[in-house]
Amino acid sequence: MKGSQSKELSEKQQLLLSSYVDNECSFFSRFFAERLVKTSEEAQRFVNNLKNTSQACKAHIASNDPSVDLWDRIAQRLDGEERAAVYLGQRKPVVDPTPSLMEKLLSRQAVIGGLSGAAVAATVLVFVARPSKPGEILPVYTGGPVAAHNSSAFHQAALNNNTQAFGNQSAMEVDWMRGNGSFKIIQNPTDKSAIIWVRKRPFASSAPPQAIKATPTIRVLNEQGLDVLPPRTAK
């Protein structure tokens, strides 16, 4: 809005003042219009001109005698309505359904878009900012003391099982591992963690890295000693 008192009004300002004079503007528009009228002489002049023109038109209409006798036309219309009511029934007033506040809110596409955008932004921030927890990581399950799991409940159950089997032993968990050699996991049942041994290939630099997920194939089962290198053999 231009606050200058000497500059001409823009088209936007003129439309605002027109709607203000016609009493067809919103709360904020009315506020801006009133402020513009107070601060701008041109705006005051514009509003006065509009009001004078409106009053002049009304006065002109009121001063002119109608050449047509309207009472006859009104009587004719009443007769026509009565005749129509015989065949079509009485006229029923059309109930203008006043939409509820929610319907007004929801009917606006922009409002829906704004709410959806705010909800999406909040959801994204929630997921981004949420701290990671052990149970929420999605490892590949291996089982056993060297275990990878995908739920907190299972993790706790696995720890409990391991504790029962091996006393106070706790698990080292591997989500995934990759490298330029073969992996061997060396674990002593009496110890608390395992040793990850990488056996390099003869030409490790040129060989493609081997990626290994913690699949059941490297499951460490201390109960049976399967797939586990006993302490005596690491090579």
Next chain:
Amino acid sequence: MSHSCSRFVRHLTLSALSCAALLYAGHLKAHAADSCEGTKVKLVVRTIHASGARGGEAQQASGESTISVENSLTDLKPKLAMLPFTSFRLISQREEEISVKKKESIQLPNGQTLAFRPMYMDKERVGMWLSWKDTDGSDILNTRIHFDADESVLTGTDYRDNEGRILAIRATKTEPAKSE
């Protein structure tokens, strides 16, 4: 007037809902920051050289008594006894303090590098991403593991003939009152 009021109410409601959503998201983010990202982790990385390869079934049968371990590696003796070497010597020890979810990289004595990123650290467990690279930049080991806090995790690889290079990694939660 009623029309303008209803429009005003709509605008106000939309603004309030958007602000509420953003405030809630900001609160969650701050909570996450307070609960995890401000935590400091002290990482101790010991590089150990293993030599004196042991072979046959008789090697590990004798257990810890037949291996030679420096005094600074006494706490690792039970673990080192599982490896097929007779002598273990500490080459270097590095200590780094780093915030959770921050990445750090250290240079190892033989030109290898170790990069790590603690993902979380609570009272008992720590989750960490590790990348152990060889001198030529290739991955010796790239892994993500979870282990007990204040416990050493061992990983090793072959180094020359009948020798090995071992990394002992221990993570401790840093507290202001504690001193190492």
